[in-house]
Amino acid sequence: MKYMLLICTDSSVVLTDEQKAGLPEATGKWVQETDGAGIRLDGSALRPVSDATTVRVRRDEVLLADGPFAETKEQIAGFDIIECADLDQAIEVASKHPVASFGTIEVRPFWQ
Amino acid sequence: MTGPSSAGPGPDADVAGAVDEAFRSEWGKVVAAVIGQTGDWDLAEECAQDAFARALRTWPRDGVPRRPGAWLTTVARNRALDLLRRRSTEAVKLEQSARLAPEPEGDDMDGEDIADDRLRLIFTCCHPALPLEARVALTLRTLAGLTTAEIAKAFLTAEPTMAKRLVRAKAKIRNAGIPYRVPPAHLLPERTSGVLAVLYLLFNEGYTASAGQRLVRHDLCDEAIRLARALAGLMPDEPEATALLALMLFHHARRAGRTNAAGEVITLENQDRSLWDQDQIGEGTALLATAARRQRPGQYLIQAGIAQCHATAPTAAETDWTAIARLYGMLARLVPSAVVELNRAVAVGMADGPAAGLALVDQLAGSGQLDGYYLLPATRADLLRRLGRPAEAADSYRDALGLVVNEAERRYLATRLAEAEIGSTTPPGGC
Numbered sequence: 001m002k003y004m005l006l007i008c009t010d011s012s013v014v015l016t017d018e019q020k021a022g023l024p025e026a027t028g029k030w031v032q033e034t035d036g037a038g039i040r041l042d043g044s045a046l047r048p049v050s051d052a053t054t055v056r057v058r059r060d061e062v063l064l065a066d067g068p069f070a071e072t073k074e075q076i077a078g079f080d081i082i083e084c085a086d087l088d089q090a091i092e093v094a095s096k097h098p099v100a101s102f103g104t105i106e107v108r109p110f111w112q
Numbered sequence: 113m114t115g116p117s118s119a120g121p122g123p124d125a126d127v128a129g130a131v132d133e134a135f136r137s138e139w140g141k142v143v144a145a146v147i148g149q150t151g152d153w154d155l156a157e158e159c160a161q162d163a164f165a166r167a168l169r170t171w172p173r174d175g176v177p178r179r180p181g182a183w184l185t186t187v188a189r190n191r192a193l194d195l196l197r198r199r200s201t202e203a204v205k206l207e208q209s210a211r212l213a214p215e216p217e218g219d220d221m222d223g224e225d226i227a228d229d230r231l232r233l234i235f236t237c238c239h240p241a242l243p244l245e246a247r248v249a250l251t252l253r254t255l256a257g258l259t260t261a262e263i264a265k266a267f268l269t270a271e272p273t274m275a276k277r278l279v280r281a282k283a284k285i286r287n288a289g290i291p292y293r294v295p296p297a298h299l300l301p302e303r304t305s306g307v308l309a310v311l312y313l314l315f316n317e318g319y320t321a322s323a324g325q326r327l328v329r330h331d332l333c334d335e336a337i338r339l340a341r342a343l344a345g346l347m348p349d350e351p352e353a354t355a356l357l358a359l360m361l362f363h364h365a366r367r368a369g370r371t372n373a374a375g376e377v378i379t380l381e382n383q384d385r386s387l388w389d390q391d392q393i394g395e396g397t398a399l400l401a402t403a404a405r406r407q408r409p410g411q412y413l414i415q416a417g418i419a420q421c422h423a424t425a426p427t428a429a430e431t432d433w434t435a436i437a438r439l440y441g442m443l444a445r446l447v448p449s450a451v452v453e454l455n456r457a458v459a460v461g462m463a464d465g466p467a468a469g470l471a472l473v474d475q476l477a478g479s480g481q482l483d484g485y486y487l488l489p490a491t492r493a494d495l496l497r498r499l500g501r502p503a504e505a506a507d508s509y510r511d512a513l514g515l516v517v518n519e520a521e522r523r524y525l526a527t528r529l530a531e532a533e534i535g536s537t538t539p540p541g542g543c
Contacts, residue, residue, distance in 0.1 A: 001289040086291040087241055088299065109288045 002041070002110035003090045007078040009103040019102070026098035034082065039093055043080030074104060130176045131167050136338065138181040139164075139257030144229035145185045146192050147292060153254065153282045155192055160257075163188035230255065231294050231346045234339075238307040239290045246281035247310050248317075253278055255342075256335045266332050267317070304347070308356050308412060311340050315360050333364050344399075351403040355412040358399035362419035365392035377524040381428035393423045414443045433463035450481035458491055466498040486515035490525060493532070502535030 015023075027045075034040035049068040056063040068075065077099065084090040087107070094105040142163060146156035163184045177183035237250040249267075252258045258266070264274035284290065295303040318332025340357040347353045369383035378384075400416050418439045425431040440456035453476055461469020473492050482488040493508035509529035516522045 003289075084289075086289045087239075088291055088295070090289070091241070107288075 001084055001086065001090075002112070003082050003084060003087075004108045004110065005043075005080040005082060005090075005094050005097065006076050006106040006108065007045075007080065007097065007099050007103065008074045008106060009077045009099060010073050011075060012073050013102055015102060023098060030097055031080075033096075034080070034093060039082050039084060039089075041081045041083055043078065045078040046076060048077075049075050077103070127172045127176060128168070130180065131164060131171060134167065134180040134184060135164055135257060138184055140230050140233060140255035140342065141181055141228060142184050142188045143254050143257075144233035146188050147233060147254075148229040149189055150192050150196065151286075151292065152192075153285065155195060156188075157254065159188040159191040159195070160184075162191045228346065230342060232292050234307055234343060234346075235294055235303055236285060236290060236292050238303070238310045239285070240303070240306055241288065241290060242281050242284060244310075244313075246277050248314055249274060249277050250281050251310055251314070251339065252335065255339060258335065304350060304352070307343065308352055311336055311343065312356060312360075312412075314339070315363070319363060333360070333367070336360060337364060351406040351408060352410040352412045354399050354403040355410065355416045358396040358403065359412055359416035359419050361392045361396035361399070362416060362423045365389040365396065365423055371520065375520055376527075377520050379524075380422060383428075385427070388423065393420075396420065396423065409442065409446075411443060411447050414439050414446065418443075431462070433459050437463045450476060450479070451485070451487075454482060454485075454488060454491060461495050461498075466495040470495040470499065484515060486512045486517075486521075486525075488512075489515070493528065497528070497532060497535075502532045506532040506536055 031040065031043070052066075052068050054065040054067065054069050056065075080097075082090060082093055084093065087109075090107050094100060094107050097105055099105065139160060142160040143156045146159050147153055150156065166187055167180070167184060171177075233255060234251070237254060238247045242250070245267075249263050252263045252266075253260065260275050260278060261271050263269075263278075264271040267274070285292075294300070315333055315336035318334075318336060337357070337360050340353070340360055344350075344353040344357045366380075366383065366388050368387040368389070369385065370378060372378055396416070397420060400413070400420055403413055403416070418436050421432050421436050421439070437456060437459035440452060440459050444452045444456060454473070457469050457472035457476065460472055470492070473488070473495060476482060477488060477492065489508040489511035493505045493512060496502075496505035496508060506529060509525055509532055513522065513525050513529065516525055
């Protein structure tokens, strides 16, 4: 089964310098391991919501807005698409993602 | 709870009784087997219902089969194959399920050995990715065979709300890929304690109904015991499953003594111990001895040990409070919790006197961890009463009354408050 991992961080959580410094390496290691196991199919970190543009079409008019679709403390900082046998495996993969220890990972099954 | 039949006295009454009996003991097994075969939860419930309906029709004529569970499972599985065959779009699935489940040869349906899938079903119903209330409802529906209406009534919820909860849970199992299996070894301890927690929650919901007029709903307790008994049988190497069953039996054994005819709470020390169910206490004691042999004291083993101390004391005065205080100490180290500390304070108050208990309670109150929990002021009030400080006791009873939810417990506290108020206005030496 395919799952999307939405990697969410909470802007109110302040990381220590040590955590910040170690994050790229820890994430790289996680990516390497899941890629190597044939679990991770795709994924990327995302630019912050300050770089986001929201698009709506109403009465044939394209309406644009600066910023995310919802103003929340939790922001999607990245995503990964993984292929797993079942939810238990997906939970295990998500729980090993370095962001899980301070942020939130939402595990969403693909519609299929 | 209610079986599929309600035949009065007559020649068919025995058969109807056998169907009812089979319903209680076999429903979960039949549903579990069909889910294992087809992966379809709704189909499994439908086919289990059909199998019991057919038993009601054919058993009076043909007699009760030698192994009713195997008979019912085979009928339900064949029914599932029939239904799947009719769904043309399910042709592929049919191929798979037909391979999974060879039809029994000949008419001797009793002869087929059917693996017990209930353990897979229990672990799936209690999967931590489902909301807790859905785990409880799903367990009652699929394993115990309660109807949606019965579950809604037991939890004082509207039937459509409960139906929606069950539909959502089953959809999530299917769509999110929650596996239908007993978890692998590295997940088993954690998931097992999750299953035990659901069963204990179910029992406690029956034991101290969180809302409503009556203190105890025996039907929920009976279902919880039945499920715990099944789990202990399916996991003979898991002492905590056996210990949980023992714990439930010790509590349930005291049910007749816990309230009076008016539904008022009778405290443990004032209960008529001749009303306690000695058979259940005996069974609990034997189970506890078996579980304790593993020498791996888990939280249910310790709690069962505490419940046993109470259940086997000939009189309230002979209760071994020193042992109980020691067990609560063990429990607090294993699962640190302010509620456990409060119970330890009660036990210490009995073993070493109310002053020692009060010191622990005040320490807990100071920590603020139990703010809003009515048993904290209720316990404090009781210790103050025993120390002969009725005015302070009355204050604490008032605090407790402001927090209590259950009506029967509210009445108990109100009575005690009235006594304390009289006590605080009576000069020393008065009656």
